[in-house]
Amino acid sequence: MQKLAPFSLAQPPAIFSGFPQLLLHGIRTSANHHDFSSTRPFPDYSPKKPTIRDEEVVHQISTTIKLRRSEPLVQVLKPIETRFRADHLIWVLIKIRRDFRLAMDFFNWARARRRLSAEARCIIIHIALACKKPKAAYQFVREFVSECDNDVDSLDHFVDKVIYTYKEWGSNPLVFDIFFRVLAEFGMVEDTLKFFERLLNYGYLISTDSCNFILVHLVKTGKIELANKVFNELAEEGVCWNTESYNIMIHGVCKSGNLSDGRELLIRMEANGCSPDVISYSTIIDGYCRCGELQSALEIMKEMTDQGLRPNAFTYCSVMVVLCKNKRMVEAKELLREMMNNGIVPDSVVYTALIDGFCKDGNLREAYELVDEMKQRVMELDVVAYTALMSGLCRVGKMVEAEDLFQEMIRKGINPDEVAYTSLVDGYCKQHKMKEAFHLHSQMLQEGLAPNIVTYTALADGLCKKGEVETANELLHEISSRGMQLNVCTYNSLVNGLCKAGNLEEARKLMAEMKGAGKFPDAVTYTTLMDAYCKLGMIEEAYNFLKDMLDEGLQPTVVTFNVLMNAYCASGRLEDGRHLLNWMVQKHIMPNATTYNSMLKLHCINSDMRASSQIIKEMREMGVQPDENTYNILIKGHSKARNMKEACYFHGEMANKGLKLRASTYNALIIGLCKRRRVAEAMRLLEEMRMNGLIPDRDVYNRFIDLSYHYGDMELTLELCDEVVEKCLTGKEHQENSYVA
Incomplete structure (x- = not known):
């Protein structure tokens, strides 16, 4: 056991904030379940009698130290030092016991020169408490317990002496609570409980506040079952647990994931007359949040x-x-405002969580508003907040802004960590800027940072997307040879690269290699291969992969089904698509707008607009909202079927939602209006299209050139002719002539 430094009052232990109340505790004989009828009294103290010569030495020492002025003890006791024996200490302490400072100084002088008995050590503890110095007593107990690792000063012997000296040297029961707390702090569980039982024999019950220390130790060390056993057994012995006790236990069971036990403790404490406080509820709320059970957390909060x-x-x-993790950012922001309205100032952890959530949600405007709030409150962004912002910028391709933030962080003396570097590396890789990505990788190494598997996965993914699959493979083999374990994401990047290169056979071999390395393919692996086979028209092969997934016990995602749905509909197999949709619902996988868009697209190609209306109705009944692609498909379909009323209705609904038309949709809508001789509306759409930076196709230009020439508007005719030559006949036209799923 670690030996502590010599005793000093310079740094009192913070643990004593609750000890003044404990001075009120005495020997308890009521409000408990222990039978005290068979208890025995504390023993009488009978110290060894000094000889006449000893009495002379003791008198000389006590007189000398009492009469000294500013001289140190070392100096005034120098003449007596050779005659001083360890036994003299106790006899001197008897004479100076009312002066704690003097007693402590003499005790420290004595123990620096002689080996002191356990009895003498216990006496100085009692003196400290008698002089109302509980912090000093606590420090002495810690020192002495830490040294009880030999036969002479064994713990049992020390306990005997604490009890033996108790009656004569102060009779302050706080000594037992201090001793109990120290044993608990040292993690000596068995000795702590043995001490508790021994004191029961003398009719003394350790205070609840002290008993909480053993619970704290057991919970901190993860011994929840033992903590629960101690909690129940001490209650049977008469310990009346308080709100703090229950909170410790609630924290323990929630920490171990037993949230139902936490709720039971909440009910139990109320039944036992303890009122749950904000800590009780907050601990359970945090437990549910850590397990991702947001709804339960919100119920407890209510x-x-x-x-x-x-x-x-x-x-x-x-x-x-947890709201941010679940992308429920509107609710998270509302909770922030509620928090502030209640007078609680959010800290940097709260702001950083919200900034990260908004960045992952693609809402950089909200994220930067929170950054401004932090600056107004004189809060500095830390490396986590900077990394969240950089990741958000990288996600939308704003690499210049992300790089500026990175440099700002360095200027402010905040050292980027592996996560910060990796977010930038990933951003550059996604934009195929591999030179910049590898430069950052080199910079990491120069800074003494170790790129992790996520960094290398980003680099491999970037290389694969540029078609450099062999280079990516070499990179990963190199890091693997250095002992770094490839993960599923890394393998998936290579599988994706091989599939994009059309090398499906190698992709399948790599999938088998994954299994051999103990990294089992996940839904992403299977979906990537299914997508590759579907694009080659090998739908049955893709369908077999779906069955393999299910045989492996993997749950397909909505993306997995969408890949197959798109392939079925693209090949005109609408009935198979409908069967697949029903299967999705049976598997409790919620279809999304992309699922329905594949079917909607096929109906529109076939000009079956009644069936497309049925699809929209079905989507809304399932709670699936149409997305931008849905509206573009519908408007194009209705325009080509000359259902201009419906096409214009969906265009208006789309505009109200802030969604944008694609160039091909504008073209279809304009031509449809022209065919219905609604030229003014078509002209307005043409202007809107041009203002949005979209280029009409040649058919649209030809129609408006003819119309402007027919109406004698030569200026517009010539302007459109110049534009069509520039945009359509010089290879600069923007082509989008097909439905996009």
Whole structure:
């Protein structure tokens, strides 16, 4: 056991903040379940009697140290030092016991020169408590317990002496609580409980506040079952657990994932007369949040407010973090405002969680508004917040802005970590800027940072997307030879690269290699291969991969089904697509707009607009909202079928939602209006299209050139002729002549 430094009052232990209340505790004989009828009294103290010569030495020492002025003890006791024996200490302490400072100084002088007995050590503890110095007593107990690792000063012997000296040297029961706490802090569980039982024999019950220390130790070390056993057994012995006790246990069971036990403890504490406080509820809320059970967390939060308790910063932070992870950013922002309205100032952890959530949601405007709020509150962004912003910028391809943030972070003295570097590396790789990505990789190494598997996966993915699959493979073999374990994402990047290169046989071999390396293919692996086979028209092969997934116990995602759905519909196999949709629903996989768009596209190609209306109705019944692609498909379909009323209706609905038409959709809508001789509306759409930077196709230009010439508007005719030559006849036209799924 670690030996502590010599005793000093310079740094009192913070653990004593609750000890003044404990001075009120005495020997308990009520409000408990232990039978004290068979208890025995504390033993009488009978110290060894000094000889006449000893009495002379003791008198000389006590007189000398009492009469000294500013001289140090070392100096005034120098003449007596050779005659001093360890036994003299106790006899001197008897004479100076009312002066703690003097007693402590003499004790420290004595133990620097002689080996002191356990009895003498216990006496100085009692003296400290008698002089109302509990912090000093605590420090002495810690020192002495830490040294009880030999036969002479064994722990049992020390306990005997604490009890033996108790009656004569102060009779302050706080000594037992201090001793109990120290044993608990040292993790000596068995000795702590043995000490508890021994004191019961003398009719003394350790205070609840002290008993909490053993619970804290057991919970901190993850011994939840033992903590629960101690909790129940000490209650049977008469310990009346308080709110803090229950909170410790709630924290323990929630930490181990037993949230139902946490809720049971909440009910139990109320039944035992303890009122749950904000910590009780917040601990359970945090437990549910960590397990991703957001709804349960929100229910407990409501229950808490119904009890008249206001959430604290920890409560709000727990819920907001999980809301952000679930991309429920509107609710997270509302909770932030509620928190601030309740007078609770959010800290950097809360702001960083929200910034990260908005960045991952693609809402950089909201993220930067929060950054401005932080600056107004004089809060500095840390490496986590900077990394979240950089990742958000990289995600939307704003690499210049991301690089500027990276340099700003360095200028402010914030050292980028592996995650910060990797976010930039990934951003450059996604834009196929491999030179910049590898430069950052080299910079990481120069800074003494170790690129991790995520960094190398990003690099391999970037190389694969540029068609450099062999280079990516060499890179990964190199890092693998250095002992770095490839993960599923890394293998998936290579599989994707091989599929894009059309090398499906190698992709399948790599899939088998994954299994051999103990990295089993996931839904992404299978979906990537299915997509590659579908694009080659090998739909049955892709379907077999879906069956293999299910045989392996993997749950297909909506993307997996969408790949197959798109292939069926693109090849005109609408009935197979409908069967696949029904199968999805049976598997409890919610279809999304992309799922329905594949079917919608086929109906529009076949000009079956009644069937397309049925698809829209079915989508809305399933709670699936049409996306931008849905509207583009519908408008093009209705325009080509000359259903201009419906086409214009969907165009208006699309505009109200802030969604944008594609060039091909504008073209179809304009031509449809022209065919219905609604030229003014068509002209307005043409102007809108040109203002949005989109280029009409040659058919649209030809129609408006003819119309402007027919109406004698030569200026517009010549302008359109110049434009069509520039945009359509010089190879600069923007082509988008097909439905996009």
